[in-house]
Amino acid sequence: RHSFTEKQWRDIANYSWELSPTLAVYLPFRFRNCETLRKEATRLVSINPDSVSHIPEAINFLVTATSVEMDVPELSHIMTWEKVSPVLALSYFSRLYPPHPLTAQFAIRVLRAQPSEVLLFYIPQIVQALRYDPMGYVSEFILWAAGKSQLLAHQLLWNMKTNIYHDEEATMKDEFIGTKLEEMIEEICKNLSGSALSFYKREFEFFGEITNISGII
Structure with missing residues:
Protein backbone atom coordinates (compact mmCIF):
# COMPACT_ATOMS: atom_id res chain seq x y z
CA ARG A 1 0.00 0.00 0.00
CA HIS A 2 1.35 3.45 -0.97
CA SER A 3 0.75 6.31 1.47
CA PHE A 4 1.49 9.24 -0.86
CA THR A 5 -0.66 12.34 -0.59
CA GLU A 6 -2.69 13.55 -3.56
CA LYS A 7 -0.14 16.30 -4.19
CA GLN A 8 2.69 13.76 -4.19
CA TRP A 9 0.84 11.59 -6.71
CA ARG A 10 0.31 14.63 -8.95
CA ASP A 11 3.99 15.51 -8.65
CA ILE A 12 4.93 11.94 -9.57
CA ALA A 13 2.71 12.10 -12.65
CA ASN A 14 4.13 15.45 -13.77
CA TYR A 15 7.74 14.43 -13.14
CA SER A 16 7.13 11.21 -15.07
CA TRP A 17 5.66 13.20 -17.96
CA GLU A 18 8.76 15.42 -18.04
CA LEU A 19 10.95 12.32 -18.18
CA SER A 20 8.77 10.41 -20.63
CA PRO A 21 5.09 10.91 -21.54
CA THR A 22 4.98 7.17 -22.26
CA LEU A 23 5.95 6.43 -18.67
CA ALA A 24 3.32 8.84 -17.37
CA VAL A 25 0.41 7.27 -19.27
CA TYR A 26 1.33 3.77 -18.11
CA LEU A 27 1.56 4.70 -14.42
CA PRO A 28 -2.23 4.63 -13.87
CA PHE A 29 -2.28 1.10 -15.30
CA ARG A 30 0.34 0.10 -12.74
CA PHE A 31 -1.41 1.84 -9.82
CA ARG A 32 -5.00 1.15 -10.77
CA ASN A 33 -6.50 2.21 -7.45
CA CYS A 34 -5.01 5.69 -7.54
CA GLU A 35 -7.71 8.04 -8.81
CA THR A 36 -5.47 11.08 -8.42
CA LEU A 37 -2.89 9.58 -10.76
CA ARG A 38 -5.54 8.76 -13.33
CA LYS A 39 -6.99 12.28 -13.20
CA GLU A 40 -3.56 13.86 -13.58
CA ALA A 41 -2.73 11.61 -16.53
CA THR A 42 -6.04 12.61 -18.11
CA ARG A 43 -5.19 16.28 -17.64
CA LEU A 44 -1.70 15.88 -19.09
CA VAL A 45 -2.93 13.95 -22.12
CA SER A 46 -5.67 16.48 -22.81
CA ILE A 47 -3.08 19.29 -22.76
CA ASN A 48 -0.49 17.45 -24.87
CA PRO A 49 -2.31 14.75 -26.88
CA ASP A 50 0.23 14.72 -29.72
CA SER A 51 2.93 13.58 -27.29
CA VAL A 52 1.23 10.23 -26.76
CA SER A 53 -0.96 9.75 -29.84
CA HIS A 54 1.35 6.91 -30.90
CA ILE A 55 0.37 4.92 -27.80
CA PRO A 56 -2.96 3.09 -28.27
CA GLU A 57 -3.65 2.80 -24.52
CA ALA A 58 -3.24 6.55 -24.01
CA ILE A 59 -6.54 7.12 -25.78
CA ASN A 60 -8.27 6.06 -22.57
CA PHE A 61 -7.23 9.40 -21.06
CA LEU A 62 -8.40 11.44 -24.04
CA VAL A 63 -11.67 9.67 -24.76
CA THR A 64 -13.82 9.43 -21.65
CA ALA A 65 -17.58 9.47 -21.24
CA THR A 66 -17.24 13.03 -19.92
CA SER A 67 -15.00 14.35 -22.71
CA VAL A 68 -17.28 12.84 -25.35
CA GLU A 69 -20.43 14.22 -23.75
CA MET A 70 -18.85 17.68 -23.41
CA ASP A 71 -17.51 17.49 -26.98
CA VAL A 72 -14.14 18.89 -25.90
CA PRO A 73 -11.97 20.36 -28.69
CA GLU A 74 -9.11 17.96 -27.88
CA LEU A 75 -11.28 15.09 -29.05
CA SER A 76 -10.35 15.94 -32.65
CA HIS A 77 -6.91 14.41 -32.01
CA ILE A 78 -8.52 10.98 -32.05
CA MET A 79 -8.51 11.05 -35.85
CA THR A 80 -4.70 10.74 -35.94
CA TRP A 81 -4.39 8.38 -32.97
CA GLU A 82 -2.71 5.01 -33.25
Whole structure:
Protein backbone atom coordinates (compact mmCIF):
# COMPACT_ATOMS: atom_id res chain seq x y z
CA ARG A 1 0.00 0.00 0.00
CA HIS A 2 1.35 3.45 -0.97
CA SER A 3 0.75 6.31 1.47
CA PHE A 4 1.49 9.24 -0.86
CA THR A 5 -0.66 12.34 -0.59
CA GLU A 6 -2.69 13.55 -3.56
CA LYS A 7 -0.14 16.30 -4.19
CA GLN A 8 2.69 13.76 -4.19
CA TRP A 9 0.84 11.59 -6.71
CA ARG A 10 0.31 14.63 -8.95
CA ASP A 11 3.99 15.51 -8.65
CA ILE A 12 4.93 11.94 -9.57
CA ALA A 13 2.71 12.10 -12.65
CA ASN A 14 4.13 15.45 -13.77
CA TYR A 15 7.74 14.43 -13.14
CA SER A 16 7.13 11.21 -15.07
CA TRP A 17 5.66 13.20 -17.96
CA GLU A 18 8.76 15.42 -18.04
CA LEU A 19 10.95 12.32 -18.18
CA SER A 20 8.77 10.41 -20.63
CA PRO A 21 5.09 10.91 -21.54
CA THR A 22 4.98 7.17 -22.26
CA LEU A 23 5.95 6.43 -18.67
CA ALA A 24 3.32 8.84 -17.37
CA VAL A 25 0.41 7.27 -19.27
CA TYR A 26 1.33 3.77 -18.11
CA LEU A 27 1.56 4.70 -14.42
CA PRO A 28 -2.23 4.63 -13.87
CA PHE A 29 -2.28 1.10 -15.30
CA ARG A 30 0.34 0.10 -12.74
CA PHE A 31 -1.41 1.84 -9.82
CA ARG A 32 -5.00 1.15 -10.77
CA ASN A 33 -6.50 2.21 -7.45
CA CYS A 34 -5.01 5.69 -7.54
CA GLU A 35 -7.71 8.04 -8.81
CA THR A 36 -5.47 11.08 -8.42
CA LEU A 37 -2.89 9.58 -10.76
CA ARG A 38 -5.54 8.76 -13.33
CA LYS A 39 -6.99 12.28 -13.20
CA GLU A 40 -3.56 13.86 -13.58
CA ALA A 41 -2.73 11.61 -16.53
CA THR A 42 -6.04 12.61 -18.11
CA ARG A 43 -5.19 16.28 -17.64
CA LEU A 44 -1.70 15.88 -19.09
CA VAL A 45 -2.93 13.95 -22.12
CA SER A 46 -5.67 16.48 -22.81
CA ILE A 47 -3.08 19.29 -22.76
CA ASN A 48 -0.49 17.45 -24.87
CA PRO A 49 -2.31 14.75 -26.88
CA ASP A 50 0.23 14.72 -29.72
CA SER A 51 2.93 13.58 -27.29
CA VAL A 52 1.23 10.23 -26.76
CA SER A 53 -0.96 9.75 -29.84
CA HIS A 54 1.35 6.91 -30.90
CA ILE A 55 0.37 4.92 -27.80
CA PRO A 56 -2.96 3.09 -28.27
CA GLU A 57 -3.65 2.80 -24.52
CA ALA A 58 -3.24 6.55 -24.01
CA ILE A 59 -6.54 7.12 -25.78
CA ASN A 60 -8.27 6.06 -22.57
CA PHE A 61 -7.23 9.40 -21.06
CA LEU A 62 -8.40 11.44 -24.04
CA VAL A 63 -11.67 9.67 -24.76
CA THR A 64 -13.82 9.43 -21.65
CA ALA A 65 -17.58 9.47 -21.24
CA THR A 66 -17.24 13.03 -19.92
CA SER A 67 -15.00 14.35 -22.71
CA VAL A 68 -17.28 12.84 -25.35
CA GLU A 69 -20.43 14.22 -23.75
CA MET A 70 -18.85 17.68 -23.41
CA ASP A 71 -17.51 17.49 -26.98
CA VAL A 72 -14.14 18.89 -25.90
CA PRO A 73 -11.97 20.36 -28.69
CA GLU A 74 -9.11 17.96 -27.88
CA LEU A 75 -11.28 15.09 -29.05
CA SER A 76 -10.35 15.94 -32.65
CA HIS A 77 -6.91 14.41 -32.01
CA ILE A 78 -8.52 10.98 -32.05
CA MET A 79 -8.51 11.05 -35.85
CA THR A 80 -4.70 10.74 -35.94
CA TRP A 81 -4.39 8.38 -32.97
CA GLU A 82 -2.71 5.01 -33.25
CA LYS A 83 -5.22 2.24 -33.91
CA VAL A 84 -6.56 0.46 -30.84
CA SER A 85 -7.99 -3.04 -30.38
CA PRO A 86 -11.33 -3.93 -32.01
CA VAL A 87 -12.77 -4.44 -28.51
CA LEU A 88 -12.01 -0.86 -27.49
CA ALA A 89 -13.16 0.49 -30.85
CA LEU A 90 -16.51 -1.29 -30.51
CA SER A 91 -16.93 0.05 -26.97
CA TYR A 92 -17.46 3.49 -28.55
CA PHE A 93 -20.72 2.02 -29.86
CA SER A 94 -22.04 1.03 -26.45
CA ARG A 95 -23.74 2.43 -23.39
CA LEU A 96 -20.29 3.35 -22.03
CA TYR A 97 -20.03 6.40 -24.32
CA PRO A 98 -22.49 8.88 -25.78
CA PRO A 99 -22.71 8.77 -29.60
CA HIS A 100 -20.23 11.12 -31.26
CA PRO A 101 -19.11 11.43 -34.90
CA LEU A 102 -15.40 11.53 -34.02
CA THR A 103 -15.36 8.41 -31.87
CA ALA A 104 -17.57 6.68 -34.43
CA GLN A 105 -15.25 7.54 -37.33
CA PHE A 106 -12.20 6.44 -35.37
CA ALA A 107 -13.82 3.15 -34.39
CA ILE A 108 -14.79 2.42 -37.98
CA ARG A 109 -11.24 3.21 -39.14
CA VAL A 110 -9.95 0.63 -36.66
CA LEU A 111 -12.47 -1.99 -37.80
CA ARG A 112 -11.80 -1.39 -41.49
CA ALA A 113 -8.11 -2.05 -40.88
CA GLN A 114 -8.81 -5.55 -39.53
CA PRO A 115 -8.54 -8.63 -41.78
CA SER A 116 -11.79 -10.46 -42.46
CA GLU A 117 -10.51 -13.40 -40.40
CA VAL A 118 -10.27 -11.12 -37.35
CA LEU A 119 -13.66 -9.47 -37.89
CA LEU A 120 -15.32 -12.89 -37.80
CA PHE A 121 -14.63 -13.05 -34.06
CA TYR A 122 -16.48 -9.77 -33.45
CA ILE A 123 -19.63 -10.25 -35.54
CA PRO A 124 -22.02 -10.45 -32.53
CA GLN A 125 -20.58 -7.22 -31.08
CA ILE A 126 -20.66 -5.49 -34.47
CA VAL A 127 -24.33 -6.33 -34.98
CA GLN A 128 -25.24 -5.23 -31.45
CA ALA A 129 -23.35 -1.96 -32.01
CA LEU A 130 -26.25 -0.95 -34.27
CA ARG A 131 -28.19 -0.19 -31.07
CA TYR A 132 -25.82 2.68 -30.28
CA ASP A 133 -25.28 4.06 -33.77
CA PRO A 134 -27.86 6.77 -34.52
CA MET A 135 -25.57 8.25 -37.20
CA GLY A 136 -25.39 5.09 -39.33
CA TYR A 137 -21.64 4.42 -39.24
CA VAL A 138 -22.02 0.79 -38.18
CA SER A 139 -24.65 0.14 -40.84
CA GLU A 140 -22.32 1.42 -43.54
CA PHE A 141 -19.46 -0.65 -42.15
CA ILE A 142 -21.52 -3.85 -42.12
CA LEU A 143 -22.51 -3.35 -45.76
CA TRP A 144 -18.88 -2.65 -46.66
CA ALA A 145 -17.63 -5.71 -44.75
CA ALA A 146 -20.27 -7.95 -46.35
CA GLY A 147 -19.12 -6.81 -49.78
CA LYS A 148 -15.50 -7.42 -48.88
CA SER A 149 -15.82 -11.10 -47.98
CA GLN A 150 -18.39 -13.76 -48.84
CA LEU A 151 -17.64 -15.55 -45.57
CA LEU A 152 -18.19 -12.33 -43.61
CA ALA A 153 -21.42 -11.70 -45.52
CA HIS A 154 -22.85 -15.10 -44.63
CA GLN A 155 -21.82 -14.89 -40.98
CA LEU A 156 -23.30 -11.41 -40.71
CA LEU A 157 -26.54 -12.60 -42.31
CA TRP A 158 -26.76 -15.51 -39.88
CA ASN A 159 -26.27 -13.26 -36.88
CA MET A 160 -28.61 -10.54 -38.10
CA LYS A 161 -31.38 -13.02 -38.85
CA THR A 162 -31.16 -14.44 -35.33
CA ASN A 163 -31.41 -10.95 -33.80
CA ILE A 164 -34.47 -9.63 -35.62
CA TYR A 165 -36.80 -11.18 -33.05
CA HIS A 166 -36.57 -11.68 -29.31
CA ASP A 167 -38.32 -15.06 -29.40
CA GLU A 168 -37.87 -18.29 -31.36
CA GLU A 169 -41.43 -18.07 -32.72
CA ALA A 170 -40.53 -14.78 -34.45
CA THR A 171 -43.49 -12.89 -33.02
CA MET A 172 -41.66 -10.28 -30.90
CA LYS A 173 -39.53 -8.12 -33.17
CA ASP A 174 -36.64 -6.26 -31.55
CA GLU A 175 -38.04 -2.75 -31.29
CA PHE A 176 -34.62 -1.10 -31.58
CA ILE A 177 -32.86 -2.92 -34.42
CA GLY A 178 -35.30 -5.51 -35.80
CA THR A 179 -36.52 -3.45 -38.76
CA LYS A 180 -33.03 -2.11 -39.40
CA LEU A 181 -31.66 -5.65 -39.58
CA GLU A 182 -34.33 -6.68 -42.08
CA GLU A 183 -33.44 -3.72 -44.30
CA MET A 184 -29.73 -4.50 -44.13
CA ILE A 185 -30.26 -8.19 -44.85
CA GLU A 186 -32.20 -7.23 -47.97
CA GLU A 187 -29.44 -4.83 -49.02
CA ILE A 188 -26.69 -7.43 -48.57
CA CYS A 189 -28.68 -10.05 -50.47
CA LYS A 190 -29.11 -7.66 -53.40
CA ASN A 191 -25.35 -7.68 -53.83
CA LEU A 192 -25.06 -11.47 -53.84
CA SER A 193 -24.85 -13.18 -57.20
CA GLY A 194 -23.82 -16.44 -58.82
CA SER A 195 -22.52 -19.14 -56.51
CA ALA A 196 -22.70 -16.82 -53.49
CA LEU A 197 -26.43 -16.27 -54.05
CA SER A 198 -27.08 -19.98 -54.61
CA PHE A 199 -25.21 -20.86 -51.43
CA TYR A 200 -27.16 -18.23 -49.50
CA LYS A 201 -30.52 -19.59 -50.69
CA ARG A 202 -29.62 -23.18 -49.79
CA GLU A 203 -28.18 -22.14 -46.45
CA PHE A 204 -31.15 -20.11 -45.30
CA GLU A 205 -33.78 -22.46 -46.65
CA PHE A 206 -32.18 -25.01 -44.33
CA PHE A 207 -32.15 -22.40 -41.55
CA GLY A 208 -35.86 -21.78 -42.09
CA GLU A 209 -36.65 -25.50 -41.92
CA ILE A 210 -34.72 -25.88 -38.67
CA THR A 211 -36.48 -22.85 -37.20
CA ASN A 212 -39.90 -24.24 -38.14
CA ILE A 213 -39.07 -27.59 -36.54
CA SER A 214 -37.92 -25.83 -33.36
CA GLY A 215 -41.18 -23.89 -33.25
CA ILE A 216 -43.24 -27.06 -33.59
CA ILE A 217 -41.26 -28.87 -30.90
